[in-house]
Amino acid sequence: MPDTAPPAEEIEAILRGRQGDPFRWLGVQEAGGQLVANVFAPDASEVSVLDMSGAVVARLAPVGNEGFFHGPLGRSDRFEYRLRLSDATGHVREVADPYGFGPVLGDMDEYLLGEGRHEELYRRLGAHPMTHGGVEGTAFAVWAPNARRVSVVGPFNAWDGRRHAMRRRGFTGVWEIFVPGLARGEIYKYEIVGAYGQTLPLKADPVGTWAEVPPGTASRVHGLVRHEWTDAGWMEARAKDHRAEPVSIYEVHPASWRRGDGNTLMSYADMAGQLIDYVTEMGFTHVEFLPVSEHPFSGSWGYQPIGLFAPTARFGTPEDFADLVDRLHNAGIGVIVDWVPAHFPTDAHGLGQFDGTALYEHADPRQGFHQDWNTLIYNFGRREVANFLRASGTFWLRELHVDALRVDAVASMLYLDYSRSEGEWIPNRYGGRENLDAIDFLKGTNEVAHAYAPGAMTLAEESTAWPGVSRPVPEGGLGFDFKWNMGWMHDTLDYMSQDPIYRRYHHDRMTFGLVYAFSENFVLPLSHDEVVHGKGSMLGKMPGDRWRKFANLRAYYGFMWGHPGKKLLFMGGEFAQEREWNHDQSLDWHLLEDPMHEGVRLLVRDLNALYRAQPGLHARDCDPRGFQWIDVSDNESNVFSFVRHGEEGSKPVVVISNMSPVVRENYRVGLPRAGGWIEVLNTDAGEYGGSGVGNGGAVTASEGESHGLPAHATLTLPPLATLFLTVE
Known part of the structure; x- marks a missing residue:
């Protein structure tokens, strides 16, 4: 030698x-x-x-x-x-x-990554096609601080981890290499020799932006999204107070909204045509996609993601997803994605034991394992992990122009004893059950999201009475813009499931939500979770014969659209899908040939139009000045009546729901002013499949106090119906 x-x-x-x-x-x-x-x-x-x-x-x-x-x-x-x-x-x-070739990462990258403050780390970590030293190729970088050796492998090197072993960058634990000649679209993984000398299962790239179509598990070289955006006007205009704007959300599972011949999946491009046309006709302001981050198991509906920076390849490329967002914006429709920072699956190619140690997750299963979902819990107190997750949120909002993140399972993050028995959890340093690291992480995520993506929103799926979820961080809140009102959903669905003869005993289920309606900025959610796992469809929850089921559902939707709070409806609910949602099948679009189902669709369309047109129904959704009971206590008649107010000078809107199958003749209600009123929507109208009972459009209010208001009118209340009145 x-x-x-x-x-x-x-x-x-x-x-x-x-x-x-x-x-x-x-x-x-x-x-x-x-x-x-x-x-x-x-x-x-x-x-x-x-x-x-x-x-x-x-x-x-x-x-x-x-x-x-x-x-x-x-x-x-x-x-x-x-x-x-x-x-x-x-x-x-x-x-x-x-x-x-020399390093690609700079000293500042190394410093920010080590500090956990690289809020756009996806620009440096992952796989990025580039010209380096005058040569075309791809730069790879991955965080694996406890690894003994990290290599990038793929068909280009016969999956041989000896050939492209990477350079370790100092104290950060980041490894990098530039592979000349490697182009966009090549598949790859990381081969890691762990902390104890063991060769781990090949790992997908945590910051990869494109992946193989499942069941393939490799990442694809891609880098940042290359799309010529045309939505500059939308992005500039979205910076407003969304609390005072109409927000009506159509929740969509892309794999089962509509399928093609042979039960084939739609592509992002298909959705950019059909979905946009449908949502535009229906008048929803936003589409919310169940998680489109890459995930290995379709049956998780996306809620067990592995690729937090990669739109799923099931429906196309990252550019195809970007084009869908762009076209939605140009149609005047906002885009919300479900984002899952609470937990991740245990699949061998994922984040679990990434460098041979509990890197992304807690090592102790009392902190690091979800018993309900058999998933791993992020170690939110590790600055690099918190940075990784925050950067994922920034990526969707900033790089893919998404308008809002709906953050899944927030309650599971906030409480150390979430779904755990005594002895199965570890108290915080003060002996309490609050997850202090997760609280800091959520606050930081919301602050970074609002700083890096002006006008973007964050929405929390949080099912407890945690205070200040949707209050700004400087005011002691978690910093979300909105919170899902799970209590309202459970209470009102419980009421609606009762036979009308018993509803008088459950009247408070419909009224209690107003006790706390303005304690948070609320979204009223009728989501996918209410139409799975044996819960039946929205229509199936309603009591009575077929006619009454439809009437109950129409009346309930009317009550919901009149109630304070932004609106969310899962796909299929808008036309009264009869069977429970199945994520492996298309919605039953053939039902629209039935006038009863088509009637519900037309009603939801018109409710959206009314909600958007009448400031009284949305401008003070999150302001107690926007709501006034007319009669909160008519439980014997199963009637609820209230006034919605917008800003000073706008027209008040009166909402009256008769939740009994009996026509109420000569029913007296107080009104804010005397004179001419118009019945602008009646859920019992014949075009919606109702009986056509109503007040003929025009209503005259007379002077004279009633229900604490200065005027009154005598109305006919249709059976199982909601009326909307506004002044001429």
Whole structure:
């Protein structure tokens, strides 16, 4: 062996895939006062070093017979070079040496990553096609601080982790390498030798922005999304107080909204046509997608994601998703995505034991394992993990122009004893049940989201009475813009499921929500969770015969659209899907051939139009001045009546719900003013499938106090129906 060759034990480490510092030995190095080249090329029989003119500088000698080559270059000054590799069949190829390139990450990247403050870390970590040192290729970077060796592998190197072992960057625990010649679309994973010397299952890229279509589990080289955005006007205009704006959300599971022939999935491009047309006709202001982050198991509906920076490849490329968002914006429709920072699945190619240690998750299962979902819980107190998650949120809002993150399972994050028995959880440092690290993480996430994506919203699915969920962080809140009102949903659905003869005993289920309606900025959610796991469809929850089921549902939707709070309805609910939602099948669109189902669809369309047109129904959704009971206590008649107020000078809107199957003749209600009123919507109208009972459109209010209001009118209340009145 030549004296200038690396020590035998270092060569052996390279050959056995145990070399944790490959850049110290491979490539062109200084040894014995001269430049030498060391190359590991296990499929080569001959290796030569060329200068950029193509001239041979040196032919390297094999060291042993396992693919290691070494030789002096006869030069003392460094120069640009390439390698010529010949195999046993005589095939010759010229390549750039991955160990001939310097780092891609800069000192500031290293500093910010180490501090956990690199809020756009997706620009540096992951796989990024680029030109480096004048050569086209891909830069890879991944965080694995306890690993002994990290390599990028794929078809380009026969999945051999010895060939592209990465450079460790100081104290941050980030590893990087530039692989020349590797283009966008190539599949790859990371091969990691863990903290205890074990070779781990191949890992997908935590910050990869594109992946194989499941059940494939590899990442794809992609980098940042390349899309020519045309929604500048929308992005500028979205910076407003959404509490005073109409927000009516259509919740969509992309894989089952509508399917093609043979039960095939729609693509993002398909949705950009059909979904936009449908949502526009229906008048919803926003579409909310169940998680579209890459996830291995379709049956999780996306709620067990692995690729927090990758729109799922099931429906197309990241650019296809960006185009869908762009086109939704140009149609005047906002985009919300469900975002899942609470937990992640245990799939071997995912984040679990990523570098052979509990890196992203807590090591103790009392903190790090969800018993309900068999998933792992992020270690929110680790600054790098919190940074990773915050950057994911920023990525969707900033790079993909998403308008809001609906944050899943917030309650499970806030409480250390969530769904745990005594002895199965670890108290915080004060002995309490609050997860202080998760609280800090949520506050930080909301502050970063609002700073990096002006006008974007965050919405919390939080099912407890935690105070200040939707209050600003400086005021002691968690910083969300809105919170799902789970209590309202449970109470009102309980009431609606009762036979009308018993509803008088459950009247408070419909009224109690107003006790706390303005303690948070609320969204009223009738979500996917209410139509799965044996809960039946929205229509199926309603009591009575077929006619009464439809009438009850129409009346309930009317009550909901009149009630303070933004609106959310899961797909299929808008046309009274009869069967429970099945994530593997399309919605039952054929039901729209039935006038009763079409009637419900038309009603939801018209409710959206009314809600958007009448400031009284939305401008003070989150302000107690926007609501006034007319009669809160008519439980004997199953009637609820109230006034919605907008800003000063806007028209009040009166909402009256008769939740009994009896027509109420000559029913007296107080009104805010005398004069002409109009019945602007009646859920019992014939076009909606109702009986057509009503007040003929025009209503006259007379002077004279009633229900604490200065005027009154005598109305006919249709059976199982909600009326909306406004002044002429």
